[in-house]
Amino acid sequence: MAELIAYLGPAGSYSEQAAVKYAPRLEKIQLEKIKDIMRSVSLGVPAGLCGIVPIENMLAGGVDDTLDSFLNRRYPVGDTLDKLAESKNIFIISEIDVRVNHVLMALPGVKDTDIRCIYSHAQALAQCKDFLEEKFPQAEIFSAFSTSWAAQYIEEKKLLNFAAIGAKFAARKYNLAVLHEDIAKQKNNVTRFVVLGKGIKYPPRDAITSFVFSCRQDKPGGLHEILGCLAREKINMTKIESRPSKAAMGDYIFFIDIGGTPQNEKVYAALRNIEKHSAPDSFRILGVYQRRR
Ligand SMILES: O=C(O)C(=O)Cc1ccccc1
Secondary structure, eight states, X not given: OOXXXXXXXXXXXXXXXXXXXXXXXXXEEEESSXXXXXXXXXXXXXXXXXXXXXXXXXXXXXXXXXXXXXXXXXXXXXXXXXXXXXXXXXXXXXXXXXXXXXXXXXXXXXXXXGOOEEEEOHHHHHHTXXXXXXXXXXXXXXXXXXXXXXXXXXXXXXXXXXXXXXXXXXHHHTTOEEEESXXXXXXSOEEEXXXXXXXXXXXSSSEEEEXXXXXOTTSTTHHHHHHHHHHHTTOOEEEEEEEEOSSSTXXXXXXXXXXXXXXXXXXXHHHHHHHHHBOTTXXXXXXXXXXXX
């Protein structure tokens, strides 16, 4: 059982909010980068550590840092079907949705016309793109490790020409004034977080299985064939997303979520088939966990 949970800090981030919502009683540890969370969970230092990371946003899509860190073999996430039961790798063990509501904040007394630079996490910047283009077309936009990192930096360095985008509670925490509220493209803005732990843990019901693979380069119609394996067994695909493999132009890694668990015969058969049709050494189950939505 996890005793501590690591999140993307500093305090005041949406990830902290997600950690509190997921496990109000677990001790919280803040780390600066997603890869620090992966490393700590993988090494199991401190013992009993799990981690929480943002994976996708309703408006801006996949969180690239997180998806890419799932593909980094240094701190392996997921495993093949054969090794699943024994694997000591990192797995997704749970998911949680968090409503995110962005504000624009700056040092008290700073006005819109003083602002030259805007700082935030790339996801928040993408979600507020329309607002930024309309209200601050001249401002320089910088991406930061997290929304709360941006807020803390502005307070620490007393930056009078800067504003940050983040949560209202981050503004309060870092003594910044709120200049604009509800600045994302849509009010009902949800980010999905996943919880990472060591080893696979099968949920009692409502399972989602997340897996990754890439298509074989030597055969056309690879993706079609793989999706056919799911369709034939009437398995519901709830998500598909791709990231460039970074190995060759046009080579992609696919992230898929399906309803069901490999403990089920049909799901197992479909996954075996997909594993067989994927590029060598590319297929991995990232986690089997309970649907929370
Ligand atoms: O930067 C944060 O506060 C995070 O936790 C990452 C993030 C950024 C924007 C929306 C959701 C999560």
